[in-house]
Amino acid sequence: MKKLIMNKIKKEVNEGCFFHVDNHERMYIGKKDKTGIVISIFDLSGDIRRFEINEQILCEDIILFQQSSDDRYVFVYSKLHEYKVKVFSADGKEQSVFSLPSGVSCCLLDEKQNLWAGLSDEGIYDDENPSEQSLLCFTLDGQLKETHIDQQLSEIYAPVVDDCYALAEKDGLIYMLYYSYTVIAAFDETDVRRVWIVSDKEYSGVYDQLAISDDGFWICKDEHSLSLIPADVSLPIQEVKCCGPDGRELSVQQLKLTSNAIYAISDSGIYKRDIRGGKANE
Template sequence: MKKLIMNKIQKVINDGCFFHVDNHERMYICKKGNTGISFSIIDLSGDIQGFEINEQIPCEDIILFQQSSDDRRYVFIYSKMYEYKVKVFSADGKEECAFSLPSGASCNLLDEKQNLWVGLSDEGIYDDENPSGHSVLCFTLDGQLKETHIDQQLSEIYAPAVDDCYALAEKNGLIYMLYYSDTVIAAFDEADVKRVWIISDKEYSGVYDQLAVSDDGFWICKDEHSLSLIPADVSLPKQEVKCYDSEGHELSIQQLRLTMNAIYAISDSGIYKWDFSKREKIK
């Protein structure tokens, strides 16, 4: 087992709130108000800005709220009647676009190019409305589907087919997909599959909901609070990871969020962060 010594960065705790962090290390925290929902966006300097959406949506039904990398739009994804709905707002709060995601959407990622990537579960991959059997889709922020050939290319290089897409991550311009047929990670861009890692160890089997990539390997999160590391040499055993504060006390994790640069944890004592660059603090 490995230990991460994390730094406390926020004291405020909101039990049951929506919490998200993007690759620019902006934190998004949602509270339910009288007329709708309110987001606090906290940047690296500690500055806070607010954004309100006048809809009564429970925090547990919010899938994603994130500012685009060009700072011009906000992307909001939520669940309604077992469907994922997307709304795109301008910086001044005006709704620009609304569309629904396909049946079986299981994970999503808003990348640095303002593309919205959506991974599908087996329900969506084998749905009659998806005759090509796509496992991951790429949308523009006006709801248009972009043409990709990820699954075809996986087949051409004899990589395992995708039966269930678990998680998506971004690193250095590539999209990483963690998927099931055993456990596999594929790296690709809009045009090509670049590399595939096949992890055959049965201990890796299970459903994971987050993925991040660092020099140490692949960080995977299960049920928002259980963290593991697949070493960069994927032939080595998976390592369970526990999070501790600077005084050596194990954190009681409520939520974990993995980004391109760091791991964030909400505990009952605050919000904590561990940077991937601080590899010496893995024990």
């Protein structure tokens, strides 16, 4: 078992909050109040901003809230079994609203301001998706962009996507973790660049996050269970325990993986471990 020593960066946080960190290390913490959701945005500079959303939903129904590269705010959520996107200007005015298809399992806002939506088996094999696309790409005004990821995977005889688990971005490429078995594909808007088929079948299951480092592929299950797929995917997957500076295992409530770091919310605060550049040592 691998132990990951993490540093505490913030004191206690309310249990059940929405928690997200983007690749620019902005941290988003959402809490429900009487009128909707209040998102606190913590910047690396130390600035704290608050953004209010007038939607009566639970924090667990927020799929994504993130600031775009041109300072707009992208809010993806589910309500009454529908998946919706709202895009707000920097001053909080609603700019666009559009719906996503049923069966959305994960979303990613990339550096080019595309919103990628991965579909579960429910969405892939839905009657409203006759081409059985597993991954959709939208502009922030709701226009669907043409992609051929599934077709290209088929052309190179990669396993078909039966369920899209998680999406990540690293160095200009999008990475998709999917089933059948455990497969990771790397691609840009036009081409599939590489596919990894994980040989360790004992760890097959439903995952909800993915991050890439020199060590390999970090994967998260049920928001709090962390594992590492070695860069040599023929090796066994390692179970990882998040620990505080004293080496004691943290009681993790939520994990968030970015291209730079791993974040953990525990009952004693928020912890962080950098994974960019060198190795994440035991």
